[in-house]
Amino acid sequence: MSEAVTRSAGAHRPAAPPGLLASLDPLLREWLPRQRWFAGKGRPVSGFSLVAATELLPADTQLGLYHLLVRAHQPLAPTQGALSHPADCYQLLIGVREALPPRLAPALIGHLKEGPLAGRTVYEALYDPRPAGVLLEALRTQARIGALRFECDRQEIRGDLVPRLVTSEQSNSSIVYGDTFILKLLRRIVPGINPDLELPLALAREGCPRVPAPAAWLLADSAGTTDAADETYVLGVLQPFVQGAADGWELALRELAKGEDFSTEARALGRATAEVHTALARALPTMTLGHTQMRLLVDGMIERLEAAAQAVPALQRYAPRLHTAFEALADLSDEGRTWIAQRIHGDLHLGQCLRSPDGAWSLIDFEGEPSKPLAERRMPQPPARDIAGMLRSFDYAALSGHPPVPGWADACRAAYCTGYAEVSGRDPRTDPVLLRAYETDKAIYEVLYEARHRPDWLPVPMAAIHRLAADDGAPEHAL
Known part of the structure; x- marks a missing residue:
């Protein structure tokens, strides 16, 4: 795991292979609206556009992992005017395997029938300990992979912490690492300074003990995306886990x-x-x-x-x-x-x-x-x-x-x-x-x-x- 991330940080990593999003399209139209964090419920998805794609584990191996920022296009609701905000952007972590083991059955997105990964199975990668571990290792080593920047505070982060996905209802997704840290991954992404990182960092500088201080965070540079805005996306924040809370x-x-x-x-x-x-x-x-x-x-x-x-x-x-x-x-x-x-x-x-x-x-x-x-x-x-x-x-x-x-x-x-x-x-x-x-x-x-x-x-x-x-x-x- 450490070797894969280190290798990624030191060399150019390819983006998603051409045609990947098109092949995922019919599967995502069914899967995405069922997620608790999907904001556009009640309106059909008419299509997707790619904001950024980063290969975290190569798909030509037993386990592939893609980080995607994807806009979901939907017809406007009756209460939305012509000047409504653009299509919502979502952060997706897509795992790729030949077949899913039974323990990953709840994570299934679907089976690809065409495109560069035809015949493979794609799934929500956060259910899988190894992809979840890749994220922690990237944060620990402050990796830079494609458009992604993994940044770390001075806190020591061990690399052997066992991850587990928090499965309770949430408007985002969280992974607990060994009862030591919790990584909150934002799902609905907008460019700019997100208060979920900004305010805890400010409180940490003030020495306020009432908010766990961020240990690391995940960003995406707009330069590596299709977004014209010259801003950074905040994608996730790692904080100490309050055990027994x-x-x-x-x-x-x-x-x-x-x-x-x-x-x-x-x-x-x-x-x-x-x-x-x-x-x-x-x-x-x-x-x-x-x-x-x-x-x-x-x-x-x-x-x-x-x-x-x-x-x-x-x-x-x-x-x-x-x-x-x-x-x-x-x-x-x-x-x-x-x-x-x-x-x-x-x-x-x-x-x-x-x-x-x-x-x-x-x-x-x-x-x-x-x-x-x-x-x-x-x-x-x-x-x-x-x-x-x-x-x-x-x-x-x-x-x-x-x-x-x-x-x-x-x-x-x-x-x-x-x-x-x-x-x-x-x-x-x-x-x-x-x-x-x-x-x-x-x-x-x-x-x-x-x-x-x-x-x-x-x-x-x-x-x-x-x-x-x-x-x-x-x-x-x-x-």
């Missing part, structure tokens, strides 16, 4: 099922969130949001409300009262109120938090909402946006319990804000208008998502809509 969502559900109080953990999580926000405000520029900026922010919230109300009839009767949550924020701005914006997590909820066996909380997955443009995800925003996301997550957990535990979410929400205030010196509940606006915006997003993807879950955000529509924004009603 509990996912915040699963931990909350377990405690809820036992009828146990979770407020102590919620308070600790509030403190951890504030530590991250404070470190980000030190590490990266902040800005003041005045009347013009707040009007744009409020207009965006109102636009999302109106679109969701059209798509989900159950929301329509609440729309006028929900509208007041946003206008109240605009009114404060009209009176001269300003807010500080900074870099934040961007998609904070219990599932983005890990508690280690010693009780310490970590925040992970700083990618933000992948459906939003990268420039928007990198914009400074009020920390209340992250806080509102976590408050909504406590509600989700509470209403997922059977039977629900009365007062459980309220206790968690209050404890979280208390913990946040203990570190930051600012209690989110003292700005109820801002917090209500962000929580309302988040609940509206949830209604639209559940109506489209999980109708059985729609009552969960609708319960919040009912509460928020009745809320006048006074401090005693903020939580």
Whole structure:
């Protein structure tokens, strides 16, 4: 394995053989839309175009491995205009074998009938330990292979760590190496600085212990792609694996099922969130949001409300009262109120938090909402946006319990804000208008998502809509 990567790094590696993507086309049209991380569900794939191709293991041997960046072309959705973003680009790792052993059956993409690899079997290579090991070895040795750059921090990475694919539902793909490191491979790729690398690196420079510091990362230079933009693609980040850590969502559900109080953990999580926000405000520029900026922010919230109300009839009767949550924020701005914006997590909820066996909380997955443009995800925003996301997550957990535990979410929400205030010196509940606006915006997003993807879950955000529509924004009603 080491020899193959070293050889690749020191010499020109061929790109994909001519005709490879054309031969993969019919297989990818069936396989790609079934993947959890495929963003274009509900619309057929009309074709593919190649952004970059790199041979990591030669296909003329027993095991071949190709790294591909591929655009999937689809007809526009009715809500997309003529100026919609270009076709989504996906990162694929394609393994090539004569036949798959039974252990790799779940990884099957299909059998090639024509093209340069006719008669061979192609599959999702991340299921296979050897291709997964090739990635780690390339990171460890800081290889450069075609358009790919494998970069490493000063942390020592052993080459004998056994890889295993994380098979739980994810919007990307992750490989754990020997319970020492975890490699997150981004699937939907855009050129530019991805916050999933940018923010953890900034936090590491600040010495913030609440986010695992990147040990290595994988990039693609646009010079080696068909993309005209002179930017770099961030493809993956290797971070220390928190062995024995509990996912915040699963931990909350377990405690809820036992009828146990979770407020102590919620308070600790509030403190951890504030530590991250404070470190980000030190590490990266902040800005003041005045009347013009707040009007744009409020207009965006109102636009999302109106679109969701059209798509989900159950929301329509609440729309006028929900509208007041946003206008109240605009009114404060009209009176001269300003807010500080900074870099934040961007998609904070219990599932983005890990508690280690010693009780310490970590925040992970700083990618933000992948459906939003990268420039928007990198914009400074009020920390209340992250806080509102976590408050909504406590509600989700509470209403997922059977039977629900009365007062459980309220206790968690209050404890979280208390913990946040203990570190930051600012209690989110003292700005109820801002917090209500962000929580309302988040609940509206949830209604639209559940109506489209999980109708059985729609009552969960609708319960919040009912509460928020009745809320006048006074401090005693903020939580």
